Amino acid sequence: MSTFIPIKTAEQLATYVPQLGPLQVRNPHICDMKEDVLYHIALGNKTHDLKDMFKDVKFVCFGGSPNRMQSFAKYMIKVLNYKLPAGQDLCDIAHGSDRYVLYKVGPVLSVSHGMGSPSLSIIFHEIYKLVHHAGCSDVVFFRIGTSGGLGLEPGSVVITDEAVDGLLRPYMEVATLGMLLQHPSRLTQEVAQELLSMADPENDFTTIIGKTMSTLDFYEGQARLDGAFCDYTEEDKMAFLKRIHNRGICNIEMESLCFAASCYRAGIKSAVVCVTLLDRLKGDQISTPHDVLEEWQKRPQRLIAAYIKKHLGIE
Ligand SMILES: O=P(O)(O)O[C@@H]1C[C@H](O)[C@@H](CO)O1
Numbered sequence: 001m002s003t004f005i006p007i008k009t010a011e012q013l014a015t016y017v018p019q020l021g022p023l024q025v026r027n028p029h030i031c032d033m034k035e036d037v038l039y040h041i042a043l044g045n046k047t048h049d050l051k052d053m054f055k056d057v058k059f060v061c062f063g064g065s066p067n068r069m070q071s072f073a074k075y076m077i078k079v080l081n082y083k084l085p086a087g088q089d090l091c092d093i094a095h096g097s098d099r100y101v102l103y104k105v106g107p108v109l110s111v112s113h114g115m116g117s118p119s120l121s122i123i124f125h126e127i128y129k130l131v132h133h134a135g136c137s138d139v140v141f142f143r144i145g146t147s148g149g150l151g152l153e154p155g156s157v158v159i160t161d162e163a164v165d166g167l168l169r170p171y172m173e174v175a176t177l178g179m180l181l182q183h184p185s186r187l188t189q190e191v192a193q194e195l196l197s198m199a200d201p202e203n204d205f206t207t208i209i210g211k212t213m214s215t216l217d218f219y220e221g222q223a224r225l226d227g228a229f230c231d232y233t234e235e236d237k238m239a240f241l242k243r244i245h246n247r248g249i250c251n252i253e254m255e256s257l258c259f260a261a262s263c264y265r266a267g268i269k270s271a272v273v274c275v276t277l278l279d280r281l282k283g284d285q286i287s288t289p290h291d292v293l294e295e296w297q298k299r300p301q302r303l304i305a306a307y308i309k310k311h312l313g314i315e
């Protein structure tokens, strides 16, 4: 077998245009399939009436933790003054699988994606196909996350304008059929700007727009000294963090690259909003009390909720 690995550059790849009208999947095989089983959310286009269940979806909100996404769904019930059908409680629609959670509150889906790009990539494929099978149009996808900040007061909120990998490259490199394909990671600038304009000036924390580094790991990938392995010194770590900070990186997390690349490839409008849990220029360990972290995690949720309300014309 050949060991030659051709590399496609970001420039060689198509520029993806935003989708108008019912969302199409960019995979010609899907329409030839007798059945599409969305295995990790225990749904399918033959076993479920996906149009009936999901056709009104306009906003899909992703976040790492199942509990956060359940809380977000409960919060959206309040914000939208949404009445659940008589006799029904909020339920995890993906309960037949224990991989991810999926809640629906009117036009809003709240989905967990787990940690890291591989986990996000799987749920992204299935949710994208779900909204396609349901015939949804003009859908906006959000990631509501947590991150480590650089030179920011912990609890600050960062709206990502550009997601880069651990080498500061604005594309996601994926090994496909023995080739390395580079998928550009572009987010929708108008959505990011609109979110920024909606940050409450009365907040006692800052909300900024900036570049986010998305890594493959929480410890060595993010230059921590507190993992089980570490082959560099504190000086090396600080030199790296200061270098990327000087190159405009405001925060570090693990999914914005895959999220941005997938949304751009799909032609779906998207934004990433993460709270910072600590200042990485000052330390590695997250030792802030749990109740404070819980409160901070609500900050991106409130911003996204304000955007959704505005776009639904709710005062
Ligand atoms: O959405 P979450 O809070 O899961 O995002 C960040 C990146 C990793 O998934 C995780 C690491 O603690 O938090």
Ligand SMILES: O=c1cc[nH]c(=O)[nH]1
Pocket: 146, 147, 148, 149, 218, 222, 252, 253, 254, 277
């Ligand atoms: O430092 C942090 C905090 C949250 N999530 C990350 O990926 N890194």
